Amino acid sequence: MTARLLDGRAVADTLLDGVRDEVTAFVAAHGRAPVLATVLVGDDPASATYVRMKANRCAKVGITSRRVELDATVDTAELVRRVTELSDDPGVDGILLQHPVPEHLDERAAFEAITPAKDVDGVTRASFARTAFHEGGYPSATPGGILRLLDAYDIPLAGKHAVILGRSAILGRPLGMLLLGRDATVTYCHSRTDGLTGHVRAADLVVAAVGRPGLVRGEWIKPGAVVVDAGYADNTGDVDFDGAAERASAITPVPGGVGPMTIATLLAQTVEAAWAHEADRGGAAAPVSAVDGKEGR
Ligand code: NAP
Numbered sequence: 017m018t019a020r021l022l023d024g025r026a027v028a029d030t031l032l033d034g035v036r037d038e039v040t041a042f043v044a045a046h047g048r049a050p051v052l053a054t055v056l057v058g059d060d061p062a063s064a065t066y067v068r069m070k071a072n073r074c075a076k077v078g079i080t081s082r083r084v085e086l087d088a089t090v091d092t093a094e095l096v097r098r099v100t101e102l103s104d105d106p107g108v109d110g111i112l113l114q115h116p117v118p119e120h121l122d123e124r125a126a127f128e129a130i131t132p133a134k135d136v137d138g139v140t141r142a143s144f145a146r147t148a149f150h151e152g153g154y155p156s157a158t159p160g161g162i163l164r165l166l167d168a169y170d171i172p173l174a175g176k177h178a179v180i181l182g183r184s185a186i187l188g189r190p191l192g193m194l195l196l197g198r199d200a201t202v203t204y205c206h207s208r209t210d211g212l213t214g215h216v217r218a219a220d221l222v223v224a225a226v227g228r229p230g231l232v233r234g235e236w237i238k239p240g241a242v243v244v245d246a247g248y249a250d251n252t253g254d255v256d257f258d259g260a261a262e263r264a265s266a267i268t269p270v271p272g273g274v275g276p277m278t279i280a281t282l283l284a285q286t287v288e289a290a291w292a293h294e295a296d297r298g299g300a301a302a303p304v305s306a307v308d309g310k311e312g313r
Pocket of ligand 1 (some may be wrong): 059142158181182183185186187188205206207208209212225227228230246247248249274275276279304
């Protein structure tokens with residue numbers, strides 16, 4: 017292997033160290049911990065695992081997680097009602113509705129019940145719009161985590177050709193907006209794209225976000241390109257790692273690449289929301305952030 021490994025676990029650990037420090041400062045300022053409410057619908061084992069992992073990470077950095085678990089038979093009206101309750105609850109700083117919800121539910125309606133100020137997972141239309149217009153807010157956690165990972169390794173983006181495989185509302189689409197905001201030239205590919213191989217071959221940065229193990233072959237990668245594999249199905253990414261690592265200049269492993277960055281970004285945005293929440297109530301604003309250097313949030 018010649019590529020540099022983009023170690024999401026290590027970068028996430030560093031980010032979480034900063035989050036822990038911020039939580040300590042927040043508790044000292046406000047006498048309470050930040051609170052993340054997680055909503056899990058149904059009994060999908062993968063979703064249950066993701067929610068548990070997020071709650072465990074919360075505990076490690078001092079964020080209180082409040083778990084709401086709803087039966088798979090819940091209807092959209094009830095789900096929206098429960099999410100709205102959390103939006104209105106002054107004791108909650110951030111809300112995560114675990115995606116995907118069971119198919120009979122209108123997931124978009126449930127996402128939109130999250131008030132933007134608590135949308136720390138960046139799933140609402142309002143958050144997407146702020147991402148698209150480069151107006152701050154909370155980007156969707158996985159794209160936000162990918163950007164933080166690329167920045168941690170000083171991967172240049174301006175002027176580079178980024179090819180994104182996948183255009184979902186929570187991953188591919190907002191990632192393109194973030195990369196555009198960093199002056200990359202962005203191409204989206206999806207299930208109807210003709211000539212996928214040619215697009216990938218032309219990319220300086222390839223981000224695979226599909227969920228089809230081995231879709232991207234090693235020989236498609238332009239020598240020196242950067243490869244980010246966000247796909248995760250059957251414990252495997254979308255990219256033929258061994259083949260791609262022979263040609264890429266840098267590549268994420270699966271697991272240990274994008275996944276840890278997603279959770280760390282969610283938690284960083286939860287603390288950010290907690291500071292903003294208290295500032296709205298007239299409390300102390302955040303000091304200069306230990307996480308990302310932003311001020312007065
Ligand atoms: P999704 O909503 O199912 O979207 C998949 C996307 O892939 C769609 O845009 C689809 O195109 C496109 N696609 C399907 N077949 C394709 C093909 N042959 N060539 C090119 N594009 C193709 O999935 P998602 O929620 O975005 O998640 C994508 C993957 O990322 C999954 O493996 C998921 O587990 C993983 N993921 C990882 C994390 C993490 O933290 N590591 C977080 C979220 C998701 P159409 O739009 O045309 O249908």
